[in-house]
Amino acid sequence: MERAVARIDHDAVRANCARLKSELGEAELCAVVKADGYGHGAEPCARAALAGGATRLAVATASEAEQIGRLDGVPLLTMGALTVEEVDVALGAGSELALWREEFRRLVADRARAQGVRARVHVKYDSGMGRLGNADPGEVLDLVRACAEDPDLEPAGIWTHLATADELDSTYFDEQLDRFEEVATVVKADHPEVLVHAANSAAVLRDRRSHYEMARCGVAIYGLDPFQRDPTEQGLVPALSLRSHVADVKRFPAGAGAGYGRRWKAPVDTWVGVIPLGYGDGVRRALTNNAEVLVRGRRHPLVGTVSMDNITIDLGPETDVEPGDEAVLIGRQGEEAILAEEWATRLDTINYEVTCGISTRVPRRSA
């Protein structure tokens, strides 16, 4: 019995990748394992993703690239903006890099020469995300040309990122793809070896047009629904569960308060269970009086203030729950399940933030 643990079902990650790969056909699947695999543990998830059909990996930062490295020689892309020092770290890890400015292109070429390597680079076109990337198609084409002419660089990709793939009624999605295709077509004509990629998880599930030659999928490989609905509707299997146990069961007379500020008071005589995890573990304080916890296969309301190390649940006027019983905050127990998407709705956020928010105090263990 552990105080709190995140159980990760790596078979689920493998199956989710196989599911995405079945949509992608010939196009490659690049598994995005940044932010410690969206809170699931980067390396074991990367290995499971490769077993499920992914052929490439991506991270956001140089230190993530350093941690993962070239697993079994699989190509790794560092997608984020990098400082000079970080370029050295990412290149040292054998990673491919993103670039979108001439000055940075020259910097990468210099650092690659200094390391005695040829840097493989993905030129990023900002087709409308309004974040990283170059929004000028002419400059993007010039950059690809300059990379191809530079002996220290090898153009490996032309890519973009989509702002509204998860909004199914958005026409902006198609506008971005239209803009991207214009640029990618010219690049591809001159450099057929360059990989064209745009899709994230939502785009893969939404529209084959966005698949091109590779898709960069994060959220769906962990069995989280990019549309914030029930992942099983998309044939995805949630990989993470957050588990603890009932540390104590105590009788509350009507009117007794639970936790800081007495933000819940027992409406009638009742039993309250104390579970030893809290916002220090990623159970956000906004879940105060606003969540449910599974014990003995039944939902029990989280009552009172979420504190750093403890939460309390109302077990009702009569209960068979005992100290030592397993408590499931996210995941399945018996016939019941609580999805990360349920927390996201309660917290007015997205499932990505829920799993990334489970703190390092919670060990990740294979299910």
Ligand SMILES: Cc1ncc(COP(=O)(O)O)c(C=O)c1O
């Ligand atoms: C540039 C880029 N590509 C791909 C992804 C993967 O997106 P998703 O997790 O929605 O599949 C991300 C994640 O945010 C990203 O930043």
